[in-house]
Amino acid sequence: MGEAIVFYGLSAFILGFAVLVISTRNTVHSVLFLVASFLFVAMLYVLLGAEFLAVIQVLVYAGGIVVLYLFVVMLVNLKRAPETHQDPRRQTRLGVAVAGAVLAEFLAIIVYSSTNPSAPAVLAAGEVIEGGNVEQVGWLLYTNYLIPFELASILLLVAMVGAIVLAQREL
Amino acid sequence: MPAGFSAADFFYILPELVLTGGALLVLVVDVLTSRQQRPLLGWLTVGVLLVTTLTLLPFSDANVVVSRGLLAIDGFAFFFKLIFLLTAIVTVLMSSSYIEVEELRAGEYYFLILCATLGMMFMASGIDLVTIFIGLETMAVAFYILTGLLKPNRRSNEAAVKYFLLGAFSLGILLYGMSMLYGLSGTTNLRELATVLATQERSALLIVALILVVGGVGFKIAAVPFHMWAPDVYEGAPTPVTAFLSVGSKAAAFAMLLRIFTEGLPFLAEVWQPMFWVLAVVTMTVGNLAALTQSNIKRMLAYSSIAHAGYVLIGVVANSSRGITALMIYLMLYVFMQLGAFAVVVMLRRHDVVGDELKDLSGLYFRYPVAACAMLFFMLSLGGIPPTAGFMGKFWLFSAAIESGYIWLAVIGVLNSAISLYYYVRVVVFMWIREEVLGSPITASPAMVVALTVALAGAVIFGVYPRPLFELAELSVQSFGGVVAAAEAISYR
């Protein structure tokens, strides 16, 4: 019960800040709201018992990625007035209509599935892992998911090469 | 080594290891050599890909699951890896002159091509959502960068931004669906997923997960409601990259699609078959109708490739061993037809001519009859005229559909092929217009000659004598878990 209250509270904060991100006119404020949203997501991870993920969320997302966002915001020239669409309201209406349809669909599903509760997920009985959260992540990452882990380093390398190729001035 | 791992795990992914080493080698050689030696990089890349293909060949009849159930090394994976490697080789061969004209950075270009191929290979082998996702991400990030490599070109910039934003968004949708599948079953392994879900009552959440995954995968194969990015990206990207994107990325996405749906969700076949039926029909029709009015060859080929994704989806709808065999054969034949057509378009790019408009083709036959005849053959093949490879591919797809009872789908497919002939023949008509070829003369580098020869040989030989390809595909499908799962699902019902 208590956990449910915390969960819904955190979710409300996450969604509220997410809405603020896309509704504020000032881009720097947008990024700061995003930081707040990330921090609440980190708290959600704590609630789920995934402390390592929470730390990573703060360290990488709220720390590193947001710095990157801020640089991009300052990189582009935002003083120019945004280009106006031919009929801005038409696109807004279409967007609202699509978003409303998706929302209605998901609500219908929630209502439907709460009346017909499905069997709760049975977690696969893996090997019992001792120790804290970081150890558990470590065991999974460095034994089961060894190949994707090494592939991730290739992915990082690709990203690095890409950043240099696209952002560096031609020699 | 920890429990569950042995030397065999690494032996079976030897091709991937070789390719990884080769990609790193290309990057290091690029860093250490001077600018004058850059043309050698192309041949080094081809060498890496050839060695990878050689190390792949011994695994043609393997059927094992390695790395604690993350990767399946079976005939299905073998066939798709062959498609990816062949595509990469032909793409690299046709790139060298283009790189010189556009002054691209050769080392990074080849490195990214190799990494994209690596990602595709993991997508075809992966039977775990985590492996499939990381493979997909590796491929996608490499493609985002490749698309934007023409830095001074605004269309290329626009294409890269569009592809990146929409790609990231669709990847998010796919991940959302995958996370729901995990939440419902407690496993990311597709085969375990199938067994766990088979015993569960079908919940509404499962259907939502299914819809989200279809949306995410639909984006990657450029099926119609999710195809908006394709024409702009195909037009703006460097031409060889467009070729690689339209063949390799599409084939990889189909491999992923079959793994997820036939291996992971066989018990939901009656839900996703109608969804793909609708997607196939809409994709074919919209792709073909939009292609009719295009005046830019790359854009026209983009819409044509959307239409071809629709044809290939017929194989998914059929969901039988015959259908999947036909799908795989079609994708293999598509490599030759599509890459051949793009090779000719790449050749048209010279220092003073962009060469991607239909009118740039005019008079081609009278000055360069060989290139024009090759293009004629590729166009007829894409259109599906009888003695060509394209006809054989479509024949199998449509007959598989009829066998599974989807007669209307086959009829719509045939009608669409008829429509598509109009725009393919239009290309031919332009080549036979008696007009001066504008701009500097067209030259073909030795690598380009090899690329065109491979494409033409494949399209001709498999059009006349398709038996070896058919036998290979049939053999590959036999060990594919998806077919087994589909049969089990039917008997279960």
Next chain:
Amino acid sequence: MLEAYVPILLFVLVAIGFAIFTLVFASLLYPERYSKVKLEPYECGIEPETDARDRYSIRFYLVAMLFVIFDVETVFMFPWAVIMDELALFGLIEMIVFLFILVVGYVYAWRKGALEWT
């Protein structure tokens, strides 16, 4: 489980409360007299000439991007370091391969001059 986080929650509440308290308390005390000079951004006493929100060089972006990539790389090392003993040689080789691939990227960035400012 979650009880362990109660002190942290208290800490956060106290921090936020203190910030609000100082702002409100100060606003009650100081006289509100604004002038143009007071509201201008302070630039070491020199009169500001341009907007503070100026466009940055793309070089900052490149540095930030490389930072994020190496940041993520470091993140992968935490769970490894915790269980390094049990993973033994196998784990060591894993990490060496992982780092080798990224060192190739580092060499690439260095040689291509991505780490130089001019």
